[in-house]
Amino acid sequence: MTRHESPTGRASRLCAAAVAVVTGLGLVPAAPAAAAQRTPSTADWKPCPAYSDEALEAMAPPRALERFKQLLARLECGTVSVPLDYRRPKGRQITVAVTRLKAQDQARRLGSLALNPGGPGGSGYLMPVELLTMSDAIAGLNERYDLIGFDPRGVGYSTTVDCPPPDGGPGERPVGPITEAAARQLYDLEVAANAACGRSDTAFLGQLTTANVAHDLDRVRAALGERKLSFLGVSWGTWLGVVYRSLHPDRVDRMFLDSVAIPRFSIPAFEDGRAAAAERNALRMAAWIARHHGTYGFGTTADQVRAAIIALRADYDANPRRFTDLDLPVDGSIVALSAAQGAEIWPVAATVLAELRDATGPTAPPTVKEVLGGGPAEPPPSEPPADLPERFNPTMNRAAFCNEDPSRLDFAAAWESYQRRLADNPLTGRSGGFSGGCAGWPLPVQTVQLRPGGGSLVLSGHRYETPSPYEWTLQTRSIVGGRVYTVDDDVHGSAPLEPACAADVVAFFDTGRIDGGCPGAPVPSGPDDRSPRASFRA
Structure with a gap:
C-alpha cells in the first residue's frame, strides 16, 4: 500500500517513480459475508470509453502504443451495482466499474482472474491492458484466463467522492531538520484537514474500507x-487479496500476491517497518559504492561509505546549499533520499551523492539538477488530457488508511515516533517527513480479522525492498497460510515484470504449481549500468 501525504504534508520537487506501491491493515468485516452475498449480481456491459490520441500517448510508452490500442479494442467495459453499506444491502446502491479481456483460448479457459495494482486508491480499470503491454512474459495470463480490471469504490469510473481542499496550505518546505514547533503546526494543519475531509460525506467515506472493496x-x-x-x-x-480470502474463503481459486502488505496495520508500525527496511537496503548500496571507490571516492568498505554519507547528510542539514538554478534549497533530506534509492537507481544516486559532496556552486551539479528539476524559469508541466482516466484517488487513499488505522496518534506520540525513526536510521531516516498520520480523522476505526482461507495462495516477497519489507510476507503467512515465493531484489511489485518471475506467475495460474522464487531485477554491474525504466524515488 502507498501512504500518500495530505496536502499539508511535505512538498517535494523530486522526480518520483510511478510505483503502484503500498501496505495492509488488520479487520472484523464491516458486514457479514452472508450479507455481502445476499443479492444476485449482474454486470451492465456498455461501450468502453473512447480516448484521444493525447490520452493514449500519456498512458502507453511509444514502443507499446500499438499493442495498447489493440488490447483496448478487445476490452469489454461495464458496471456492477453494489450496496454502499453491506449492513443495509437494500439501501443506497453505488456502482463499481469493471473491465474484461476475454481469454484467447476459450476452449481451455480456466476462469476469471481479477487484478489490482495497489493503493489504496489506485485504478485497476485498465490494468488488463496495461499489464499485458508491460511484459511479453506476463501476456500468457490472457491465454486461458479472462483478465478482470476494476476501479475500487471511491476511484475512477466507480462511484467517488472528493474531499474539499484544506484551508490554507503547507507553506514552504522546512530547510534542515524540522523543529518541534514547526512539527506541531504541521500536525495541527493535518488534524484540521483530516477532520474536514472525514466530515464532508460521512455516509460515503465511512464505507471506504478494504472489507467493503x-x-x-x-x-x-x-x-x-x-x-x-x-x-x-x-x-x-x-x-485486498488476503481480506477477500478471509471474508470469502470458499470463493478463491488461485491467488498470487506480490510485495505483501503489513498484516497488522497501524501507521506507526507501517512507517517503522519501511524506515528500517530503507536503512538495511542503504547498507547494500554502501557496499556497492565501496566496490566502485575509483568512481565515487567514498571509501573502500561499506562502513567507510556509510560514515561518509552520514557525515554528508549532517553537513547539509547544518549548512543547506542554495543553487541559483534550483528553486529549492538542498539539505540533508536530499542526501538521505539519495541513500534510500533502490538498486536500479544506485548509479544515479551515488553520482548525486558524489556531486553534492564536491559541489562548489553557484549552479547545481548536472545530475543533482536532473533529479531535482530546474529553477523558476522551468516551464510548468502541461495539463493532462481531459479524457485521461483517474489513476489514483487521494480521498480513497486517506479514507481507507484512516478508517482502518487504530493508532490516531496525539502530537507527543507522533513526535516521539518520528524522533525515534531518525535516531534508528541515520542514513535514510531524514528521507521521510514528519506527519500526524490519521490524527483528527472523525470516523470510527474498522478493523478486519485475517483468517486462513481456501484456494491456492502464493505470497511473493522481495528480499530487500523498502515499501513492503520482506518480513511482512513471513508475518502474513503465519496468519493466513500459503506458500512464500522469494524475489531476490528490492523492486516493489517486480514479479509480473521480470521475465523469469513472470513466467513463474503464469505457470502458477495455469497449473497451481510454483517453485520457491526468482532472481528479480539485477543489481547494476557498475556506474555506467543505468536502467532506462528506473526513476529517482521520492
Whole structure:
C-alpha cells in the first residue's frame, strides 16, 4: 500500500517513480459475508470509453502504443451495482466499474482472474491492458484466463467522492531538520484537514474500507457467473487479496500476491517497518559504492561509505546549499533520499551523492539538477488530457488508511515516533517527513480479522525492498497460510515484470504449481549500468 501525504504534508520537487506501491491493515468485516452475498449480481456491459490520441500517448510508452490500442479494442467495459453499506444491502446502491479481456483460448479457459495494482486508491480499470503491454512474459495470463480490471469504490469510473481542499496550505518546505514547533503546526494543519475531509460525506467515506472493496469484488465475481475467482494483487492489492480470502474463503481459486502488505496495520508500525527496511537496503548500496571507490571516492568498505554519507547528510542539514538554478534549497533530506534509492537507481544516486559532496556552486551539479528539476524559469508541466482516466484517488487513499488505522496518534506520540525513526536510521531516516498520520480523522476505526482461507495462495516477497519489507510476507503467512515465493531484489511489485518471475506467475495460474522464487531485477554491474525504466524515488 502507498501512504500518500495530505496536502499539508511535505512538498517535494523530486522526480518520483510511478510505483503502484503500498501496505495492509488488520479487520472484523464491516458486514457479514452472508450479507455481502445476499443479492444476485449482474454486470451492465456498455461501450468502453473512447480516448484521444493525447490520452493514449500519456498512458502507453511509444514502443507499446500499438499493442495498447489493440488490447483496448478487445476490452469489454461495464458496471456492477453494489450496496454502499453491506449492513443495509437494500439501501443506497453505488456502482463499481469493471473491465474484461476475454481469454484467447476459450476452449481451455480456466476462469476469471481479477487484478489490482495497489493503493489504496489506485485504478485497476485498465490494468488488463496495461499489464499485458508491460511484459511479453506476463501476456500468457490472457491465454486461458479472462483478465478482470476494476476501479475500487471511491476511484475512477466507480462511484467517488472528493474531499474539499484544506484551508490554507503547507507553506514552504522546512530547510534542515524540522523543529518541534514547526512539527506541531504541521500536525495541527493535518488534524484540521483530516477532520474536514472525514466530515464532508460521512455516509460515503465511512464505507471506504478494504472489507467493503472485498465484498464488492465478490459481487463482481457473481456478476461474471464464476463460482470461484482467481486474483493477482500488488502492494495494497495484496491486502485486498488476503481480506477477500478471509471474508470469502470458499470463493478463491488461485491467488498470487506480490510485495505483501503489513498484516497488522497501524501507521506507526507501517512507517517503522519501511524506515528500517530503507536503512538495511542503504547498507547494500554502501557496499556497492565501496566496490566502485575509483568512481565515487567514498571509501573502500561499506562502513567507510556509510560514515561518509552520514557525515554528508549532517553537513547539509547544518549548512543547506542554495543553487541559483534550483528553486529549492538542498539539505540533508536530499542526501538521505539519495541513500534510500533502490538498486536500479544506485548509479544515479551515488553520482548525486558524489556531486553534492564536491559541489562548489553557484549552479547545481548536472545530475543533482536532473533529479531535482530546474529553477523558476522551468516551464510548468502541461495539463493532462481531459479524457485521461483517474489513476489514483487521494480521498480513497486517506479514507481507507484512516478508517482502518487504530493508532490516531496525539502530537507527543507522533513526535516521539518520528524522533525515534531518525535516531534508528541515520542514513535514510531524514528521507521521510514528519506527519500526524490519521490524527483528527472523525470516523470510527474498522478493523478486519485475517483468517486462513481456501484456494491456492502464493505470497511473493522481495528480499530487500523498502515499501513492503520482506518480513511482512513471513508475518502474513503465519496468519493466513500459503506458500512464500522469494524475489531476490528490492523492486516493489517486480514479479509480473521480470521475465523469469513472470513466467513463474503464469505457470502458477495455469497449473497451481510454483517453485520457491526468482532472481528479480539485477543489481547494476557498475556506474555506467543505468536502467532506462528506473526513476529517482521520492
